[in-house]
Amino acid sequence: MRIYNSLTRKIEDFVPNEPGKVSMYTCGPTVYHYAHIGNLRTYICEDVLEKILRFSGYDVKRVMNITDVGHLASDADTGEDKMLKGAKREHKSVMEIASFYTDAFFSDCAKLNIRTPDIVEPATNLIPEFIHMVEALLEKGYAYKAGDNIYFDTSRLKEYYVFGNQNEEELMVGVRDDVSEDINKRNKNDFVLWFTKSKFEDQALKWESPWGVGYPGWHIECSCIGMKHLGDRMDIHCGGIDNMFPHHTNEIAQSEAYLGHKWCNYWFHVHHLNDETGKMSKSKGEFLTVSLLESKGYDPMVYRMFALQSHYRKPLTFSYDTLDQTAATYKKLKNRVLSVKADGQADEAEVKDWHDKFAQAVGNDCNTAMGITLLYDVLKSDLNGATKLKIIEDYETVLSLNLLKEDKKEETDDELTAYIEEKISERTQAKKDKDFAKADAIRDELKAKGIVIKDTREGVTWSRE
Numbered sequence: 001m002r003i004y005n006s007l008t009r010k011i012e013d014f015v016p017n018e019p020g021k022v023s024m025y026t027c028g029p030t031v032y033h034y035a036h037i038g039n040l041r042t043y044i045c046e047d048v049l050e051k052i053l054r055f056s057g058y059d060v061k062r063v064m065n066i067t068d069v070g071h072l073a074s075d076a077d078t079g080e081d082k083m084l085k086g087a088k089r090e091h092k093s094v095m096e097i098a099s100f101y102t103d104a105f106f107s108d109c110a111k112l113n114i115r116t117p118d119i120v121e122p123a124t125n126l127i128p129e130f131i132h133m134v135e136a137l138l139e140k141g142y143a144y145k146a147g148d149n150i151y152f153d154t155s156r157l158k159e160y161y162v163f164g165n166q167n168e169e170e171l172m173v174g175v176r177d178d179v180s181e182d183i184n185k186r187n188k189n190d191f192v193l194w195f196t197k198s199k200f201e202d203q204a205l206k207w208e209s210p211w212g213v214g215y216p217g218w219h220i221e222c223s224c225i226g227m228k229h230l231g232d233r234m235d236i237h238c239g240g241i242d243n244m245f246p247h248h249t250n251e252i253a254q255s256e257a258y259l260g261h262k263w264c265n266y267w268f269h270v271h272h273l274n275d276e277t278g279k280m281s282k283s284k285g286e287f288l289t290v291s292l293l294e295s296k297g298y299d300p301m302v303y304r305m306f307a308l309q310s311h312y313r314k315p316l317t318f319s320y321d322t323l324d325q326t327a328a329t330y331k332k333l334k335n336r337v338l339s340v341k342a343d344g345q346a347d348e349a350e351v352k353d354w355h356d357k358f359a360q361a362v363g364n365d366c367n368t369a370m371g372i373t374l375l376y377d378v379l380k381s382d383l384n385g386a387t388k389l390k391i392i393e394d395y396e397t398v399l400s401l402n403l404l405k406e407d408k409k410e411e412t413d414d415e416l417t418a419y420i421e422e423k424i425s426e427r428t429q430a431k432k433d434k435d436f437a438k439a440d441a442i443r444d445e446l447k448a449k450g451i452v453i454k455d456t457r458e459g460v461t462w463s464r465e
């Protein structure tokens with residue numbers, strides 16, 4: 001297994017701390033809104049990494065946090081509190097928002113066949129552990145109190161920018177959404193470990209601490225949750241590329257200052273999903289979620305395939321045209337797989353041989369596109385049906401594309417079909433007449449009956465929800 005390590009900026013042989021075992025940590029979502037498909041690209045790639053490790057024979061323990069406190073609009077401790085923002089938007093309590101969007105996140109993950117990590121820990125579960133770490137950092141002289149908050153002192157470290165490639169743009173992260181600079185910070189990149197003097201009078205979640213009532217900064221949670229469940233040394237830490245700075249840089253700073261030794265050996269970062277304008281913006285256009293794709297008639301597996309066809313370290317450009325192409329490719333691939341008859345007896349030596357080939361292909365820095373190519377090679381080969389199916393079943397433990405799962409037969413009576421077709425032609429006429437209100441009303445009428453229609457270049461298609 002070889003993997004690109006953001007710390008060394010090289011592809012390295014993967015050597016875990018303990019032979020045969022892998023401790024893996026994933027930064028989880030801030031549960032104040034639905035997950036964007038750009039965020040979900042990261043979770044798909046991390047899921048594949050975990051499955052490749054298991055495929056290669058490792059015993060993996062994977063931990064993920066849920067951020068339900070402390071994450072401000074800017075990753076550098078400024079701006080509005082994200083959870084509070086969500087609560088205000090929906091006139092609910094912070095905990096109601098957290099619980100609703102945690103469920104929504106895992107439901108999206110399930111649709112995308114993303115395995116739930118072995119341990120999922122909400123930040124609000126471990127407040128005493130956070131306080132303990134902050135106390136230790138103060139004792140060791142790595143933290144200071146100013147303006148009633150506790151800050152980490154980045155000037156105490158020999159090397160703070162451990163990922164090296166910090167450019168001005170990345171350093172501007174904290175300034176971007178900024179309203180006012182925090183004058184309590186001794187150094188520009190010092191970060192909050194514990195907020196005591198809340199900037200928000202109506203901060204919903206507060207806890208007693210040795211420094212007064214307050215709440216934790218965002219970065220501390222991943223260090224504490226990681227150490228609690230994976231010990232003082234972890235093998236792989238994952239996240240989106242935008243987590244590299246300041247979040248992961250700060251995690252390393254505080255963890256290694258606290259432990260006094262190296263914390264995590266391999267850092268795995270998934271690159272951005274962009275739209276054709278170059279940046280995926282939440283503020284303009286539609287907010288792209290799995291549900292939105294489903295409502296447009298896409299099987300979530302098509303999005304998973306879309307993510308797996310590209311390499312996780314390359315930015316990926318999203319467009320409906322590309323997704324349509326992937327949908328067609330996926331359908332063809334799935335039909336081919338489903339048409340394989342289980343003829344003969346599986347040739348175990350071949351199964352093993354193809355297993356090793358796949359492990360080598362995807363084990364080369366998660367080359368999932370190569371894994372899919374191998375799947376086509378299996379289909380093209382002259383192996384018997386039973387052997388092919390066994391190999392595909394094996395590959396599916398990593399790809400997880402539901403290729404062997406028969407779609408539910410859609411039993412539709414003729415009467416219903418006639419009704420739907422009549423409605424579709426009525427809608428087409430309404431659109432020709434530029435009566436869009438009527439066209440939308442017809443679409444909604446069908447949707448209420450569980451029928452989703454989709455406009456494609458070949459005309460209007462429909463499916464059950």
Ligand SMILES: [Zn+2]
Pocket residue numbers: 026027028222247
């Ligand atoms: Zn994190």
